[in-house]
Amino acid sequence: MAMLPAKEAESIILGLVQPFDQQIDAEIVELSAATGRILASPVTSQWDFPHWDNSAMDGYAVRSADVQSCNAEQPAELEIVEEIPAGIEPQSTIQPGQASRIFTGACMPQGADTVVMQERTRCEGSRVFILEAPKPQAFVRHRASFYQAGTPLLQPGITLNAAEIAVLAAAGCTHLPVYRRPRVAILSTGNELVTPDQPLQPGQIVDSNQYALAAFVTGAGGVPVPLGIVRDEPEALENAIAQAISSADMVLSTGGVSVGDYDYVDRILAELGAQIHIRSVAIKPGKPLTVATFPPASKGSQGGAKRPVLYFGLPGNPVSALVTCWRFVQPALWKLSGLSQEAWEPVFVQARSHHELRSDGRRETYLWGRLKIDRSGNYEFYLAGGSHSSGNLINLAQTTGLAVVSVGQTLIPAGEFVQVLQIGFPKVA
Numbered sequence: 001m002a003m004l005p006a007k008e009a010e011s012i013i014l015g016l017v018q019p020f021d022q023q024i025d026a027e028i029v030e031l032s033a034a035t036g037r038i039l040a041s042p043v044t045s046q047w048d049f050p051h052w053d054n055s056a057m058d059g060y061a062v063r064s065a066d067v068q069s070c071n072a073e074q075p076a077e078l079e080i081v082e083e084i085p086a087g088i089e090p091q092s093t094i095q096p097g098q099a100s101r102i103f104t105g106a107c108m109p110q111g112a113d114t115v116v117m118q119e120r121t122r123c124e125g126s127r128v129f130i131l132e133a134p135k136p137q138a139f140v141r142h143r144a145s146f147y148q149a150g151t152p153l154l155q156p157g158i159t160l161n162a163a164e165i166a167v168l169a170a171a172g173c174t175h176l177p178v179y180r181r182p183r184v185a186i187l188s189t190g191n192e193l194v195t196p197d198q199p200l201q202p203g204q205i206v207d208s209n210q211y212a213l214a215a216f217v218t219g220a221g222g223v224p225v226p227l228g229i230v231r232d233e234p235e236a237l238e239n240a241i242a243q244a245i246s247s248a249d250m251v252l253s254t255g256g257v258s259v260g261d262y263d264y265v266d267r268i269l270a271e272l273g274a275q276i277h278i279r280s281v282a283i284k285p286g287k288p289l290t291v292a293t294f295p296p297a298s299k300g301s302q303g304g305a306k307r308p309v310l311y312f313g314l315p316g317n318p319v320s321a322l323v324t325c326w327r328f329v330q331p332a333l334w335k336l337s338g339l340s341q342e343a344w345e346p347v348f349v350q351a352r353s354h355h356e357l358r359s360d361g362r363r364e365t366y367l368w369g370r371l372k373i374d375r376s377g378n379y380e381f382y383l384a385g386g387s388h389s390s391g392n393l394i395n396l397a398q399t400t401g402l403a404v405v406s407v408g409q410t411l412i413p414a415g416e417f418v419q420v421l422q423i424g425f426p427k428v429a
């Protein structure tokens, strides 16, 4: 299997993802617990918005015919028949020569079609003088002008945040269907790995990937299922992968996929019934990347719809592991979780690079740094300081963008434009 260009790998991976099913993979949650979740069904309301014609101002509800030709010299004089605060149903119908005192949000009375703001009036006892002819219908919010009962209010595939929660609350929606969170099993392979609470013996390193990937999965809306460190032994690995595929919708393993280990991992995956789709991708960092699918378990994974479990064998190198996660796993996980395409598609923006960007030109190269927007709204890319060796995990902190140097390109001078993959949550573009 040849080393694939990144774009091709992306399209194979996304083609393998079968998004969550609106019925089978949904659960009902209370509105107060819905923040950050993804809506699984269209929501409609039985109410019009606004619910009734109402006033957009504090002032007087009038018949426009009564006040068409008035002005400050010749004000229209109307009899005030009622005061209508917000929340009170009007009792009287406005007859010619009459008006009602009305407040913002209050129901328009029958007979009135226009609101005159109080600043354009003078009140004397039970009479009001209109000092300026309003436009007919002025300051009336008409029933159903914002939303008509029964029509789609919110579409599935959107993330519920403050604005959507406000809409749902206003619509009287106390319980709603959201997609369940995808479960993502995480396992780290390597005899050199220890947990961070253990003292380091010579040659050992901390299994940072376990934590990095769990944080990544949580940030992307999934539920991490951390399965710990697995020794580089076929039997241990086989058991761990078998456990992973039976307990999750997606599996992320790190390490053990570099050239020397190919046959070994491939053989285990094959023995467990996997179909291998990708073995390596022409990117730097991150070349070794195994993508496989396991056929659906007979009862359906996790009680959800029957769909293959997607397996990513990521490079062990912590930088490569995260870069391949951002580049390939994130859109796949988002697509799986039921987000709309607009939301899961990777976002590349044209940014002006503040620094010189270098590559050997042989593989598509990802350079980490910060993506910012200047005061004029232009994207700018600041390369992380320090070594861009894929062994250097330290300067990966605070990364918000990955600058892409294409195959064949060896230098992008400072001040030139570069394509930058936006990472992090939430998306800006």
Ligand code: AMP
Pocket (backbone or CB within 6 Å): 188, 189, 190, 192, 193, 205, 206, 207, 208, 209, 210, 254, 255, 256, 257, 258, 315, 316, 317, 318
């Ligand atoms: P591998 O892909 O297993 O050959 O690992 C490549 C490099 O990444 C080696 O230097 C490993 O020590 C390091 N590495 C592998 N797994 C992890 C991990 N879980 N956390 C941190 N570093 C790792």
Ligand code: MG
Pocket (backbone or CB within 6 Å): 189, 190, 191, 255, 256, 316
């Ligand atoms: Mg290893």
